[in-house]
Amino acid sequence: MDIGATTLILLVSCVSCLLLFLNGKGQKNRGHLPPGPCPLPILGNLLQLDTKDIVQSLHMLSKRYGPIFTIHLGPRPCxxxxxxxxxxxxxxxxxxxxxxRGDLPTFFRFTQGNGIVLSNGEKWKVLRRFAVQTLRNFGMGKRSLEERIQEEARCLVQELAQTQAAPFDPTFLISRATSNVICSIVFGDRFDYEDRNFLTLVGLIDQIFHLVSSGWGQMYNIFPGPMSYLPGPHNRIFENLEQLRLLVSERVKMHQESFDPNCPRDFIDCFLLRMEQENQDPLSYFHTETLVMTTHNLLFGGTETVSTTLRYGFLILMKYPEIQAKVQAEMNWVIGRHRSPCVEDRAHMPYTDAVIHEVQRFSDVLPMGVPHAVTRDTQFRGFLLPEGTNVIPLLFSVHKDPTQFKDPATFDPAHFLDERGGFRKNDAFMAFSAGKRICLGEGLARIELFLLFTTVLQCFTLTPLTRPEEIDLSPLLSGLGAVPHPYEFRAVPR
Known part of the structure; x- marks a missing residue:
């Protein structure tokens, strides 16, 4: 593992703190876990992991230990x-x-298991069911939501036009567009792109995603106890999460002051209505604190994953201009140049649909998924996983599985096309995870990606500032999230 002097000092500090932290603690019954690399006392398998690219480290270990193995993140087996x-x-x-839901210390320290993402048991089931139903009622998969996204796509195009084909970094512009979509659902309104509070919100979400995906974020997830007392960039994660919470709390307060139970305007109002209906139930999960944390979860998830996917997608299309040209040719045929793309167009644009799926597969924005845990003692492939055992479903390895994708290391839309050029589903596509913890915003994200992607390409050709073959598609960071290298491009009007 590549460790600089600062990290080495940090590591020594961690070991010292952990020795005190774990003093006197006995070993739990580990059941019969799969074999894996032999861990060191206290450190676990830290020296076999590159915290700057933990995803590749785990993938390489699987080549030696097989498709299921145990890794020790500090003293904790996963x-x-x-x-x-x-x-x-x-x-x-x-x-x-x-x-x-498994351990994710960088977020658990803040949420304490509240909200949707990190809650468990009956609370998670109730909150998830409520969120899915409410999002559906406010337009998920319906025309009202489509119109909101089309409006945001037009605003994005207007901003791109103002660059006048000059080089610019698209990071925050794309983030503002995707964040406005989820804001319109949870807050009831979109923001002007120059709104000060909105810029703060988007900036906080971007910084949090970068920090939790960095080596510092990974070190905190491995050694949360000692790292809580050490200085470093990881502390900004919690400062930013708290600032974002305050912004959400202010919006919730504004909604409480103008709340009309007969006319819910958005997600927050629906939650307030449920709170009012259950205010005499001592076992209710619907409280102001839970509302703030659930809204917090939706804003974070609905902003960063979609915007990062789009940034990767635009970068990929500039590396492969022939693919960009083919998408635009299909768009000319199906949509033309004088009306906005709509969701119905997707069924008639198999190549574009395949390209978007391939962008999601290839970029792997959440390469490790979000950690899972077993709900009870579980037999799995001849092993016994005790209740609460942390599980890392390495989604990167699914999307790079050669048994499922012909040439997984290569960007190729043919991975999602049949022999006649029609779109072909693939069960190994798990960009939104799978099973009971599949992303509750999957439907929203699919519509958003299609409409924003096609609307931009309908109006502009994306041109890199360097030769296509020099474009680097490897991630800048690869931890909880995969973050592309910063880049600039020109949006040239068509």
Whole structure:
């Protein structure tokens, strides 16, 4: 592992703190976990992992230990699942057993298990069911939501036009567009792109995603106790999460002051209505704190994953201009140049649909998924995983599985096309994970990606500032999330 002097000092500090932290603690019954690399006391398998690219480290270990093995992140054992078959057998075939949320210290320290993403048991089931139903009622898969996204796509195009084909970094512009879509659902309104609070919100989400995906974020997830007392960039994760919470709390307060139970305007109003209906129930999960944290989860998930996917997609199309040209040719045929793309167009644009799926497969924005845990003692492939065992479904390994994709290391839309050029589904496509913990915003994200992607390409040809063959598609960071290298391009009007 490549460790600089600062990290080495940090590591020594971690070991010292952990020795005190774990003093006197006994070993738990580990059941019968799969074999894996031999861990060191306290450190576990840290020296076999590159915290700057933990995904590749785990993938390489699977070549030695097979599709299911145990890795120790510090003193904590985690079962890693690699390849389509192993992940599918766990998350789909034994969906109930693998449906608990595993440890994610960078977020758990803030949420304390509240909200949707990190909650478990009956609370998670109730909150998820409510969120899915509410999102559906406010347009998921319906025309009202389509119109909102079309409006945002037009705003994005207007901003791109103002660049006048000059070089610019698209990061925050794309993030503002995707964040406005989820804001319109949870807050009831979109923001002007120059709104100060909105710029703060988008900036906080971007910084959090970068920090939790960095080596510092990975170190915190491995050694949360000692790292909580050490200085470093990882502390900004919690500062930013708290600032984002305050912004959401202010919006919730504004909604409470103008709330009309007879006319819910958005997700927050629907949650407030449920709170009012259950205010006499001591066992209710619907409280102001839970509302703030659930809204927080939706904003973060609905902004960063879609915007990062689009940024990767635009970068990929500039590396392969022939693919960009083919998408635009299909668009000319199906949509033309004088009306906005709509969701119905997707069924008539198999090549474009395949390109978007391939962007998601190839970029792997959440390469490790979000950790799972088993809900009870679970037999799996001849091993016994005790209740609460952490599980890492390495989605990167599913999308790079040569048994499922002909040439997984290559960007090729043919991975999602049949011999006649029609779109072909692939069960190994798990960009939204799989099973009971599949992303609850999958429907929204699919519509958003299609409409924003096609609307931009309908109006502009994306031109890189360097030769296509020099474009680097490898991630800048690869931890919880995969983050592309920063880049600039020209949006040349068509």
């Amino acid at each position: 079962v890693v699942l690699c390849g389509y078959q192993a992940v599918k057998e766990a998350l789909v075939d034994q969906a109930e057993e693998f449906s608990a």
